[in-house]
Each structure stands twice: as C-alpha cells, then as structure tokens.
Amino acid sequence: MVAGEGAESARKDAATAGPETDGAETGGAETSVRVAEAALREAVEVIFVGLGLTAEDAATVADALVEADLMGVSSHGVSNYIQLIYAPGIRAGRIEARPRLEVVRETPVSAVVDGGGGMGHVVGRFAMELAIRKASEVGIGAVAVLGSRHYGAAGHYSHMALAHDMIGLSLTNADKLVVPTHGSESRLGTNPIAVSIPAGDEAPFHLDMATSTVPLGKIMLARRAGQPIPHGWAADATGRSTTDAAAAFEAFRLLPLGGTYELGSHKGYGLAMLVDILSGLLSGAGVGAGGGLGNQVGHFFAAARLDCFRDPDEFKREMDEFLRQMRATPPIEGSGEEVIYAGVKEAAARADCAANGIPLHRDVVAYLDGLADELGSTAPRLGSA
Amino acid sequence: MVAGEGAESARKDAATAGPETDGAETGGAETSVRVAEAALREAVEVIFVGLGLTAEDAATVADALVEADLMGVSSHGVSNYIQLIYAPGIRAGRIEARPRLEVVRETPVSAVVDGGGGMGHVVGRFAMELAIRKASEVGIGAVAVLGSRHYGAAGHYSHMALAHDMIGLSLTNADKLVVPTHGSESRLGTNPIAVSIPAGDEAPFHLDMATSTVPLGKIMLARRAGQPIPHGWAADATGRSTTDAAAAFEAFRLLPLGGTYELGSHKGYGLAMLVDILSGLLSGAGVGAGGGLGNQVGHFFAAARLDCFRDPDEFKREMDEFLRQMRATPPIEGSGEEVIYAGVKEAAARADCAANGIPLHRDVVAYLDGLADELGSTAPRLGSA
Numbered sequence: 082m083v084a085g086e087g088a089e090s091a092r093k094d095a096a097t098a099g100p101e102t103d104g105a106e107t108g109g110a111e112t113s114v115r116v117a118e119a120a121l122r123e124a125v126e127v128i129f130v131g132l133g134l135t136a137e138d139a140a141t142v143a144d145a146l147v148e149a150d151l152m153g154v155s156s157h158g159v160s161n162y163i164q165l166i167y168a169p170g171i172r173a174g175r176i177e178a179r180p181r182l183e184v185v186r187e188t189p190v191s192a193v194v195d196g197g198g199g200m201g202h203v204v205g206r207f208a209m210e211l212a213i214r215k216a217s218e219v220g221i222g223a224v225a226v227l228g229s230r231h232y233g234a235a236g237h238y239s240h241m242a243l244a245h246d247m248i249g250l251s252l253t254n255a256d257k258l259v260v261p262t263h264g265s266e267s268r269l270g271t272n273p274i275a276v277s278i279p280a281g282d283e284a285p286f287h288l289d290m291a292t293s294t295v296p297l298g299k300i301m302l303a304r305r306a307g308q309p310i311p312h313g314w315a316a317d318a319t320g321r322s323t324t325d326a327a328a329a330f331e332a333f334r335l336l337p338l339g340g341t342y343e344l345g346s347h348k349g350y351g352l353a354m355l356v357d358i359l360s361g362l363l364s365g366a367g368v369g370a371g372g373g374l375g376n377q378v379g380h381f382f383a384a385a386r387l388d389c390f391r392d393p394d395e396f397k398r399e400m401d402e403f404l405r406q407m408r409a410t411p412p413i414e415g416s417g418e419e420v421i422y423a424g425v426k427e428a429a430a431r432a433d434c435a436a437n438g439i440p441l442h443r444d445v446v447a448y449l450d451g452l453a454d455e456l457g458s459t460a461p462r463l464g465s466a
Numbered sequence: 467m468v469a470g471e472g473a474e475s476a477r478k479d480a481a482t483a484g485p486e487t488d489g490a491e492t493g494g495a496e497t498s499v500r501v502a503e504a505a506l507r508e509a510v511e512v513i514f515v516g517l518g519l520t521a522e523d524a525a526t527v528a529d530a531l532v533e534a535d536l537m538g539v540s541s542h543g544v545s546n547y548i549q550l551i552y553a554p555g556i557r558a559g560r561i562e563a564r565p566r567l568e569v570v571r572e573t574p575v576s577a578v579v580d581g582g583g584g585m586g587h588v589v590g591r592f593a594m595e596l597a598i599r600k601a602s603e604v605g606i607g608a609v610a611v612l613g614s615r616h617y618g619a620a621g622h623y624s625h626m627a628l629a630h631d632m633i634g635l636s637l638t639n640a641d642k643l644v645v646p647t648h649g650s651e652s653r654l655g656t657n658p659i660a661v662s663i664p665a666g667d668e669a670p671f672h673l674d675m676a677t678s679t680v681p682l683g684k685i686m687l688a689r690r691a692g693q694p695i696p697h698g699w700a701a702d703a704t705g706r707s708t709t710d711a712a713a714a715f716e717a718f719r720l721l722p723l724g725g726t727y728e729l730g731s732h733k734g735y736g737l738a739m740l741v742d743i744l745s746g747l748l749s750g751a752g753v754g755a756g757g758g759l760g761n762q763v764g765h766f767f768a769a770a771r772l773d774c775f776r777d778p779d780e781f782k783r784e785m786d787e788f789l790r791q792m793r794a795t796p797p798i799e800g801s802g803e804e805v806i807y808a809g810v811k812e813a814a815a816r817a818d819c820a821a822n823g824i825p826l827h828r829d830v831v832a833y834l835d836g837l838a839d840e841l842g843s844t845a846p847r848l849g850s851a
Contacts, residue, residue, distance in 0.1 A: 190575055190605045191774035220575045221606050225775045263803035264795035278743055286743065288736040294729055313729045320798040338723060338730050342803075344679055344698045345723050351673040351808040354792065355661055358671065358785070363775045368788050389576035390610045390748045400743070403753050407739065410649035413705040418648035418727075423736040 114446055115438030116463050122147045123460050124449055125159055129200075131456030132171045133178030138203045142167075145202035149234040150439045153430030154289070156298050157234035160445045166231050167200065168452060176200055176230050182207050190215055192224045193364055201232025201253075201378060209238040209251065209382045216247055216384040225364035226380040231255075235275035236289030236427075242384045243279050246393045250383040251275040254360040254368060259293045259335045262347045265320025267334050271296055272356035277424075279387065281397035283404040284428035292353040293335040300329050313340020356381075499831055500823030501848050507532045508845050509834055510544055514585075516841030517556045518563030523588045527552075530587035534619040535824045538815030539674070541683050542619035545830045551616050552585065553837060561585055561615050567592050575600055577609045578749055586617025586638075586763060594623040594636065594767045601632055601769040610749035611765040616640075620660035621674030621812075627769045628664050631778045635768040636660040639745040639753060644678045644720045647732045650705025652719050656681055657741035662809075664772065666782035668789040669813035677738040678720040685714050698725020741766075 122143050129139035150158030170176035180199025184192050192211055196204030208224040215222025232238070235251045242249025255270030271291040278286040295314050303310045303326035312322045315329035315336055322341060323329050338349025359381040361368030366379025387393040410420040434440075441463075450462040507528045514524035535543030555561035565584025569577050577596055581589030593609040600607025617623070620636045627634025640655030656676040663671040680699050688695045688711035697707045700714035700721055707726060708714050723734025744766040746753030751764025772778040795805040819825075826848075835847040 186775065188605045188774050191770075193775050219604070220573045221608060223606060223770065223774070261792055261795050261805050261807070263797050263801060264805045265798045266795055268792060268795050276740055278740075286739065288733075288740060290730075290733045290736060294724070311728050320796075338733055339679070340725075340729050343696050344725050344729070345675075347808070348673075348675040348723055351675060354671065354807060355663075355673060358663055358788070362781060362784050362788060363772075365776060368784075385576075385608065387748075389573050389608070390571065390578050391750060396747060399747050399753075403743070403747060407646055407653060410646050410651055410653050411705075412648050413650045416648060420646050420649045422646070422739060423732070 112443050113440045114443055116441050116446065117438050118147060118151065118434065120461065120463060121150070121159065121439055121441075124453060124458075124463050125163070127458040127460040128163070128168075128449065128452055128456060131453075131458055132168060134171075134200070134203075135179065138179075138200065141206050142200055142202045145206070145233050145237050147439070148237050148240075150441075151431050151434045152234070152236070152240075152287075152427040154234045154236065154427075155440070156296065158439075159449065160442065162231060162233065163452070164448055170230065171200075180204070184211070189219050190221055190223065192222075194224055194226045196226055196229035198228055198230065201230045201380070202237075204229040205232040205238050205251075205380055205382070206241075208380065209241050209249070209384070212382045212384040213242060213245055213247060213249075216242075216386050217245065220389040221383070221385045223381070223383040225359070226382070227364040227366035227377065229366070229378045229380055231378060232380060234289060235273040236277065236287060238380075238382055239275040239277040239289070240287060243277050243285055245384070246279055246387050247384045248279070248387065249275075249277045250381070252356045252360050252381040254357045254366070254379050258297065258333060259337055259350075259353055260316055260320055262337060262342050262350045265316075265334075269337075269350070269353040269357055271335065272353045272360070274352065274356060278400065279393070279397055280400040280404055281394075283401045284424045286400070286404065286422065287424035287427050289423070290338075292338055292349050292356060294338050294340050294349065295335070297330075297335065300326055300335075304330050313344065313346075497828050498825050499828055501826050501831065502823050503532060503536065503819065505846065505848060506535070506544065506824055506826075509838060509843075509848050510548070512843040512845040513548070513553075513834065513837055513841060516838070516843055517553060519556075519585070519588075520564065523585065526591050527585055527587045530591070530618050530622050532824070533622050533625075535826075536816050536819045537619070537621070537625075537672075537812040539619045539621070539812075540825070541681065543824075544834065545827065547616060547618065548837070549833055555615065556585075565589070569596070574604050575606055575608065577607075579609055579611045581611055581614035583613055583615065586615045586765070587622075589614040590617040590623050590636075590765055590767070591626075593765065594626050594634070594769070597767045597769040598627060598630055598632060598634075601627075601771050602630065605774040606768070606770045608766070608768040610744070611767070612749040612751035612762065614751070614763045614765055616763060617765060619674060620658040621662065621672060623765075623767055624660040624662040624674070625672060628662050628670055630769070631664055631772050632769045633664070633772065634660075634662045635766070637741045637745050637766040639742045639751070639764050643682065643718060644722055644735075644738055645701055645705055647722060647727050647735045650701075650719075654722075654735070654738040654742055656720065657738045657745070659737065659741060663785065664778070664782055665785040665789055666779075668786045669809045671785070671789065671807065672809035672812050674808070675723075677723055677734050677741060679723050679725050679734065680720070682715075682720065685711055685720075689715050698729065698731075 125143035126139045146159045177198040180197035183195045186193040194208045208226045212222035212224045238251035239249035257267045259269045271293045275289040309324040310326045316334040317323040317328045318332040337346045339345035357368040360379040364379040407422045446463045510528035511524045531544045562583040565582035568580045571578040579593045593611045597607035597609045623636035624634035642652045644654045656678045660674040694709040695711045701719040702708040702713045703717040722731045724730035742753040745764040749764040831848045
C-alpha cells in the first residue's frame with residue numbers, strides 16, 4: 082500500500098501484521114502439504130530472480146522467507162507477503178528490484194544505512210551484517226536503517242548474531258495499526274522487538290514479539306471462524322476494547338501489549354513508541370504519520386559480542402542452567418500446559434521441518450507455482466515435488 | 467533479605483516492588499506534607515553519612531532518592547526503602563557502606579563493574595557514568611554490573627544520558643516475585659526496563675516499566691482497601707490469576723505484563739527473562755535462583771550518542787513532532803482521559819515539586835527525623851521545616 086491511503090487500503094493489503102503465528106495459516110492436514118526446504122528455497126529464489134532481483138539478492142530473500150517458515154513463523158514465511166506485498170510491490174515499482182544501498186553515516190560502532198527502497202530482507206541482511214562486523218571489530222555495532230521496505234520476521238536478523246557468539250537485536254516500525262493508550266485512532270505499528278541470545282546445549286533465547294497484544298492475523302482468524310475475541314486484543318471504531326472480531330477488523334485498531342490501561346497497555350504503548358523512535362527517527366525514515374508497507378520503513382539492528390562481558394563458554398553454561406530452571410518451573414496443576422521460554426517453539430519447529438519438510442497450505446503452493454509459470458521459471462514446480 | 471529465605475521473608479521486607487506508583491503512598495492531603503527539595507536532600511545525605519557512607523556517596527544516594535520523588539516515582543524515593551532495605555541493610559552488613567568498586571573487564575565500548583556490595587545507587591551511578599564516558603569517546607557504551615544492591619528507580623540512570631544528548635538504557639534484576647507463563651511459582655523479578663530519549667521542547671521520552679503487569683505495591687494498596695484486583699495482576703498459590711488481593715499478597719506471585727497467555731503474558735515473561743540475562747548473566751551476578759534485595763543484584767546500562775545516527779537538533783525537532791502527534795491522538799470519547807506518553811507525568815511531577823515541594827507522608831517525615839535523631843544528625847529536622 083502507499084502510505085496515506087488509510088485503513089481501507091491497508092485492510093485490503095494486509096493479511097497478517099505481526100511476527101507471530103500459531104501455524105493456523107497453513108491449514109489442517111487435508112489442506113496442508115510438506116515441502117522440502119531445498120526445493121522451497123530454490124523455487125522462491127527463482128521467482129525473485131524472475132521479478133528482477135540479482136541472483137544474490139534473490140537468495141537472500143529466499144533465505145529470510147524460508148527461515149521464517151523453518152522457525153514456525155509461517156505468517157512471515159513464503160505464505161503471505163510474496164503475494165500481498167513483495168511481488169505486486171516490485172512490479173509496481175514501490176519496491177526497487179535493484180536498489181542502491183548506501184552507508185550514509187558511520188562510526189566504528191555505528192552506521193546509518195539507506196536501503197534505496199529495496200526489499201527489506203536484502204537491506205536488513207546488509208545492515209545486520211554491518212552491525213555484526215562492527216561488533217567483531219570493536220565489541221558492539223548498531224545500525225539504523227531508512228529507505229527500506231517490509232523485512233519479514235524481525236527475529237531473522239537478531240538470529241544472525243547467534244553464530245558469532247553475539248547478542249542480536251532487531252526492530253522495525255510498520256504501518257499504523259495500534260492505538261495509544263486512551264486513544265481512539267491507530268498511530269503506531271505493531272513494531273516488533275526481536276532479541277536473540279546464545280545458549281549452549283539448550284535452545285537459544287529468541288524473543289520475537291509484536292508490541293501489540295496480538296498481530297492482526299489473530300483477529301482475522303477469529304473473524305473467519307465467527308468467534309469472539311478476548312477484551313484487550315483490539316478496539317472498535319471508537320477506540321474501546323471490543324470482543325467482536327468483525328468490528329475489530331473493520332476498525333483496524335489493535336491494542337498495545339497489556340490491552341487496557343488497568344492491565345498495563347501504557348507499557349506496550351511505550352515499547353511501540355521506543356521501536357518507532359529507534360527505527361524511524363534515529364534513521365531518518367520517519368515515524369508515526371509515516372511508515373506504510375510499500376513506503377518508507379525504518380529498522381534498527383544491534384549486535385554485541387558476549388566476550389565484551391563474559392567468557393562465552395561460561396556464559397552459555399549459565400544460560401543453559403537458567404533456561405532449564407525456567408522450564409523446570411512447576412506448571413499450573415491440571416492446566417495441561419508446560420512452562421517453556423521464547424525460542425523453544427522455534428527450535429522445535431526447525432527440527433520438525435528438517436525431518437518432515439515445511440508445512441504449506443495448498444493454496445500457497447498453487448500461488449507460488451502459478452507465479453513461477455508466469456515468470457517462465459525453469460525450476461521444478463512445488464506441487465509436483 | 468537474604469536470598470533463599472523465600473517468600474515469607476520477602477513479604478515482610480518488601481513494601482513495593484516496581485518502579486511505578488500512583489502517588490497513593492504519600493497519603494491524602496491530611497496525612498501529606500510538602501518538603502522543599504534542598505531540605506530533603508540534605509536530610510537524606512546526613513542520614514547516609516551517619517550510616518557510614520562517604521559524603522560523596524551519601525550525596526549520590528540522596529540525589530537518586532530525591533530525584534525519584536521529584537519525578538513522581540515516590541515508591542522508589544525516600545519513603546519506602548530507606549526504612550525497609552537501606553538502613554537495616556547497611557547496619558546488618560548486607561550492604562557495604564564503603565564498597566570497593568572495581569572494573570573487572572573492559573573494552574573501549576564495554577565494561578563489567580563489580581560493585582563490591584555497595585549501595586546500588588552508588589554502584590549504578592558509577593556504572594552509568596562509565597557507559598556515558600565510553601559513549602562520549604566512541605559513540606556507544608554498555609556496562610554490566612555485578613555485586614550491587616537495590617538501586618532504586620531504574621529510570622534514574624537512563625535519565626542521566628539525556629543531558630549528554632544520548633539515549634540511556636537501565637535494567638536491573640530483582641527478587642523472585644513473578645511467575646513464568648503457565649507456571650505456578652515465582653522465578654523472576656519485576657525486572658524493570660528504563661529507556662530515556664532526548665526531545666527538544668517537549669518532555670523527553672522516559673519509559674520506566676516493570677515487566678510485570680503491576681508492581682507489588684498495587685496489590686498491597688488493594689489489600690489494605692479491601693478491594694478486588696483485576697485478573698492479570700497476580701496469581702494465587704496455585705499460579706492461577708486471582709482477583710483476591712489478600713490471596714495474591716499471600717502467594718507473592720505477580721503475573722508478567724500481558725497477565726494471561728491469551729493476552730500475551732509470554733511477552734512480559736520474555737522481557738523479564740531478557741532483563742535477567744543482561745543484568746544477571748552478562749555481568750556474572752547470577753539470575754533466576756539468585757538475586758535478593760539484600761544479596762547479589764545485577765544491572766545493565768547503556769548509552770548511545772544521538773550524533774552517531776542523526777544531527778541531534780534535527781532528531782530532537784522530529785522527536786517533538788512525534789511526541790506532539792501522539793498527544794494529539796483523539797481520546798476515547800467520554801472517557802475523560804487524555805493521550806499522553808511515557809515521560810509526560812514525570813515532567814509534570816517535577817514541575818509541581820519544584821513549585822510546591824515534594825509530597826511526603828507524615829509517617830515518612832517522622833521516620834526520617836527519628837533516624838536523624840538516632841544518628842545524632844545536626845541537620846534541621848524535616849518535621850519542623
């Protein structure tokens with residue numbers, strides 16, 4: 082969408098708007114197929130080459146999208162945004178297929194990158210790699226980004242730090258969809274915060290959270306199912322919390338984490354502002370009234386070397402112990418739930434996908450194969466794999 | 467308290483446990499008096515000299531405590547913790563009056579500080595000043611701290627960055643008081659996150675939030691008033707959300723921001739873990755099973771120079787515009803509320819205190835004057851001011 086066209090256009094374009102998913106988008110067993118990682122990666126790569134990206138950039142995009150699927154964040158994998166944002170955006174010129182990336186300000190610990198309107202995944206990877214390189218050299222690196230586009234799952238970039246024994250941070254602003262506490266109109270994006278921290282034997286800590294209570298996708302699922310939503314997820318057109326999923330979708334007003342003031346929504350609102358300031362203002366991309374999925378998006382990345390602070394092996398041993406302590410918390414009796422932590426589900430999804438392939442809805446496979454046909458791709462079709 | 471003594475001891479010691487307050491602790495007009503800032507600062511300073519601190523360290527502590535009161539965070543000002551933690555802690559030797567602060571690991575961008583068991587305010591100031599000095603020199607500075615004690619309001623330290631045209635971050639772990647999502651026992655502290663970001667003419671952005679839905683103080687206020695609490699604030703002894711304030715206080719189990727899984731408590735839980743990892747593990751202070759108000763506490767501080775990323779004046783102009791945009795959000799009709807942002811209340815409290823003095827409960831004034839008597843202080847008594 083083009084910023085300024087307002088909620089109506091955004092409603093049409095946006096299928097989901099947060100980094101989380103419960104996998105429901107892939108459908109049930111009868112509508113879901115499993116696709117091998119390598120085949121999916123190749124198919125997506127070929128599609129983006131067909132759309133005009135260099136082979137290297139297409140591989141970067143495919144990597145980011147398939148990684149999201151591998152980690153169970155299917156809302157930000159190959160399923161939604163190729164169709165809704167990336168392919169139409171590149172074709173309409175809202176996203177530059179061959180962007181000129183530029184470092185417009187730099188110190189040994191920091192940089193500002195202008196993404197030249199390119200795919201957010203290409204820009205994001207460039208900027209996060211720059212942050213990691215700076216951290217390799219001086220211990221910490223922080224990079225603010227302007228002139229980018231939708232970059233997929235925030236956690237993809239923070240996750241890149243883990244292999245370097247670094248802590249990774251990734252933030253992005255986004256389309257206006259979240260109301261400030263006590264407000265009646267959307268003023269902020271779902272503005273996710275992603276942090277990844279290395280562990281030893283345990284699944285690394287990997288937090289990738291929208292600063293709204295839920296992403297828009299959850300409202301859409303409830304609406305389709307004709308089910309009510311809990312108070313604290315979204316507001317109606319007056320700004321008041323509603324349990325009516327259809328009214329909530331129509332209003333396009335998510336509530337900040339906390340939901341209501343009584344339950345701390347001013348904290349979710351504060352975190353959303355923080356993300357917008359670091360991503361939008363520190364970079365010069367613009368915040369608040371700016372943003373827009375097909376328009377200016379800003380990001381913020383940082384990496385910090387563990388050995389600035391601790392011996393990495395010692396740190397990871399203590400991380401393991403801490404993570405095990407959390408998981409060993411006795412669950413609420415009779416709840417049937419277990420205590421996990423951010424990163425456990427992602428690690429389990431990765432193991433499952435490696436063993437059984439990546440679950441995709443048949444419609445997604447059909448769309449990707451159709452797009453490959455259109456673009457005259459020579460790669461094998463996923464539907465026939 | 468000494469770690470390991472469990473909830474019973476913590477319940478006795480802890481009056482409030484989060485950085486927020488609605489000012490209710492100062493009581494109504496009939497029990498509240500206004501004390502001039504300078505008089506309060508001198509009285510507190512003299513008390514801490516009487517307890518054995520150097521004049522410089524006593525001034526640092528007085529500064530931190532009075533600043534909290536000036537910003538309306540009276541829960542972390544002079545009212546609660548001098549009586550509950552600091553004075554008894556120093557007298558019992560759990561807090562070192564004359565600590566040896568040591569930088570145990572250092573790079574141009576980072577450091578680890580061992581606080582030697584000293585007052586958290588002294589250790590915190592030392593570490594945040596070190597982060598600011600590093601940021602002055604190389605753009606960004608990050609300092610992890612072990613061997614510290616309760617440091618008061620987290621926001622006091624992030625706020626120090628503002629005068630240097632820097633963004634400030636301050637985190638601390640704390641006594642076990644918060645249950646992981648789906649868990650039935652407290653495993654994490656209220657682990658606050660404080661971030662301060664400069665603005666131009668508008669009140670700077672200043673977020674100082676516990677990662678629990680509410681601090682313990684709010685449970686205690688409801689309990690005293692015999693009122694129910696909302697679901698999502700705290701759990702009973704089984705770990706289930708309760709509306710019974712007395713049961714909640716007895717159980718000593720706060721819920722993470724979000725309250726319930728359905729409303730995103732896994733995000734609050736994730737943020738609390740993040741704070742514990744950065745404050746406790748990155749420093750070597752210990753997390754999870756460790757902590758304890760009178761025992762090991764870890765902090766994490768960072769400062770980043772605005773001009774690493776933007777021209778500071780340009781940034782501040784855009785901050786002002788953004789902050790005004792947020793405040794201009796139409797409020798929910800008929801709610802009687804206005805839309806503000808993190809930092810507005812603090813700026814208003816500061817202006818009010820400057821004009822009218824700092825509001826204190828008469829009991830607090832009596833306690834401080836009594837302590838001054840005990841310590842043979844020659845400063846004028848607050849009650850006679």
